Amino acid sequence: MAHPFSGYYLPVPWTGDAWKKAGFRNGEGMVTTISDDPPFLNWVYLDKDTYEVKYGIRVEAEPHLVGPWDCTPIDRRLTFEGWEGFxxxxxxxxxxxxxxxxxxxxDGLRGEGKVGTQGKRMLLAEVSRKEMRRTKLTSDEERITRIREQADKEKKRAQAELEVTPIAPAQEEAPQSSGSHSATSAAIEIQKPEAETKDADDDTLSTSIEQGLSKSLDSLHIGYNSRILSTDTKTEKDETRAGTELTSHHNNNSSESVYQESLQSSSSFHTASYEMSSESQTTTTTW
Incomplete structure (x- = not known):
């Protein structure tokens, strides 16, 4: 029925703080296994009446003296309440x-009800802590346990990294009319490199210059055609054939002047557009 002591120190939740306040160096209890399979733990305590060292579950140990247990710093001999009196x-x-x-x-256990007054043989003893011999099997088991614990930690860390915060759904816009359907859209902003952005700006500027020049030329042609139309109408009603020839000559001069105005306007627009383009560029080009 014997089972060798196999235990360690353990803080006592119900009275450990009181020992520290009383000035003891360590306020700890002590537990030990009472069987190998299963390895049940019991508290080691002193019977408050007889001072016999016993063991039991918390309900059995709590009414008695559960510590503080400690050991000497060098030889590692066991102490109770700071001294050796076993x-x-x-x-x-x-x-x-x-x-x-x-x-x-x-007092040699001679108090009332103690065994020191019963004539029994008694011997002063030293109780030393002795570590169990470490075998290869014990070392391998400890290594396997540490490997498993590390694997579990890495698995939990990987799962935490894979967790994605759910994105709230986009709110639907109110329909503008009874026949239109509401829709939601997600805009993804892609940052372009600086070179690509510059090229895109140049293309946009060139396109705007071409469109502006085309509009200017169209307006000049429209003005030119309207002038010819008004001049021809006036000639048919009010002028003679000679007057018509003079008007035609005048129209030719007007055409040339309009064409010159068109060239000047186009040149000035192109120059202004080029100046706008030059401000957005980093290098200067001479035309």
């Missing part, structure tokens, strides 16, 4: 069974 007592002489006690009052 005693082993032969409780059954016939079967040679011994039990572990702690002389908390430092």
């Amino acid at each position: 005693v082993i007592v032969q409780e059954d002489e016939e079967n040679d069974l011994w039990a572990l006690y702690f002389d908390r009052d430092d």
Whole structure:
């Protein structure tokens, strides 16, 4: 029925702070396994009446003295309430069974109801912590555990990176008329390189120059045709044949003047357009 001690220190949630306030260096309890399979844990405590070292679940340990447990800094011997006072007592002489006690009052366990007054054999003892021997199997198991923990962390990190915040749906625009349908559109802004943007600006400027020049020429041709039409109408009604020839000669002169005006207007528009283009360019070109 025996099971070797296999435990460690553990903070006591219900009274650990009180030990620190009392000035103890470490306010910790101690637990140990009580079986290999399953590895149940129990609290190690001192019976408050007999000072025998026992173990049990929290309900059993809480009414008694659960610490503080500690150990010496060099030899790693076990201490209770900061000092070493362990005693082993032969409780059954016939079967040679011994039990572990702690002389908390430092009187040889001679207080009322203590075993020190019952004539039993008692020996002062030192209780040392001894680490279990590490085997290859133990090392491999620990490595496998760490590898699995690391893999789980990386998996969780990857899942967190893949999570995408949902995008709220675009609101539908109100229909402008009864026959029109509302629609939603998503605009994607693509930033063009600086060179491509400059080329696009040049193309846009050239297109605007051509359109402006074409409109100017069209207006000049319209004015020219309207002048000829008005002159011909006036000649048919009011002038003679000689007057008609004079008017024709005058119209030719007017045509030339209109053509010159057209060239001057076109040249000035082209020059103005070129000046606008030159301001947007970084280099200067001479025409």
